[in-house]
Amino acid sequence: MNIRIAPMIAVSAFVALIAMGAVNSAVAASVHQPSTVVELYTSQGCSSCPPADELLGELVKNDDVLGLSFGVTYWDYIGWKDIFGSSDNDARQVEYRGRFNSRYVYTPQMVVAGTEHIVGSDRSGVEGLIAKHEGHAKSLLLDWTLNGDDLDIRLPAGTGKATVWVVDIDRQRDVNIRRGENTGRIITYHNVVRKIRPLGDWTGEAKSIQVNLADMRAEGRDGCAIIVQQDGYGPILAALEVLL
Numbered sequence: 001m002n003i004r005i006a007p008m009i010a011v012s013a014f015v016a017l018i019a020m021g022a023v024n025s026a027v028a029a030s031v032h033q034p035s036t037v038v039e040l041y042t043s044q045g046c047s048s049c050p051p052a053d054e055l056l057g058e059l060v061k062n063d064d065v066l067g068l069s070f071g072v073t074y075w076d077y078i079g080w081k082d083i084f085g086s087s088d089n090d091a092r093q094v095e096y097r098g099r100f101n102s103r104y105v106y107t108p109q110m111v112v113a114g115t116e117h118i119v120g121s122d123r124s125g126v127e128g129l130i131a132k133h134e135g136h137a138k139s140l141l142l143d144w145t146l147n148g149d150d151l152d153i154r155l156p157a158g159t160g161k162a163t164v165w166v167v168d169i170d171r172q173r174d175v176n177i178r179r180g181e182n183t184g185r186i187i188t189y190h191n192v193v194r195k196i197r198p199l200g201d202w203t204g205e206a207k208s209i210q211v212n213l214a215d216m217r218a219e220g221r222d223g224c225a226i227i228v229q230q231d232g233y234g235p236i237l238a239a240l241e242v243l244l
Contacts, residue, residue, distance in 0.1 A: 038067045069189050075180075137236055140237045144240065
C-alpha cells in the first residue's frame with residue numbers, strides 16, 4: 001500500500017510545483033524604457049481609421065516604439081459607439097489641438113513625441129517623424145524596481161516641469177463592428193488605452209513614484225505605460241512600457 005501511495009504523492013507534489021510556476025510566470029511583469037512614443041487617436045466609427053490601426057499594430061512590434069491607441073467618441077453619432085471611446089481621450093486630443101494651433105481635431109491622428117502630429121494612415125510621414133524624434137522618450141533616463149505588483153520608478157534630477165501619467169492598456173483587442181461606416185469589419189486594436197490619469201508632478205528634483213499593478217490586473221488589463229510629459233501635454237521626456 002505505501003509503495004503505491006508514495007509515487008502518487010511525489011507526482012502530486014510535482015504537478016503542484018509546475019502549477020505554481022505557471023501562475024508565477026503568468027503574473028510576472030516586464031518593464032522597459034522605449035525610445036519613442038506614438039499616440040493614435042482613432043474611432044471605430046471612422047472608415048478612414050482601419051489603415052492607421054493596422055499601422056500602429058506594426059509599429060508596436062518594435063520595442064523601441066511605445067504605441068498607444070486612444071479611442072475618441074465624437075464619431076459615435078454615425079451609428080456605432082466606440083467601445084473604447086472615452087471623454088478623457090477626447091480631452092487629451094483637444095489639449096493637443098491647442099498646443100498645435102490646429103483648427104479642429106480629426107481621426108486618424110498620430111501624435112509623435114508629444115510635439116508633432118500627422119494623419120495616422122500616412123505611413124512614410126509617421127515613420128519620418130519617428131526617426132526625427134528617436135530617443136526623445138529617453139531624455140530622462142529612468143530607473144525602476146519591480147517587486148511583485150509594486151513598481152517603484154525613480155526620476156533623476158534635471159530641469160523643467162512635467163506631469164507623470166499612468167496609462168492602463170489592453171495590449172490587443174478584436175472588435176466586431178456591427179453598425180456605422182465599418183459595418184461587418186473585425187478590427188484588431190493594439191495597446192488600447194482604457195484609463196489615463198496623473199500620478200504626480202516632476203519639478204526637476206530627483207523623485208520616486210510608486211505604482212501598484214494589482215488593481216490593473218483585477219480590472220483585466222494586461223499592460224500599462226508611464227509617461228513623463230512636459231507641462232502636461234508638451235514634449236514627452238520619458239516613458240516606460242509595462243507588460244503584465
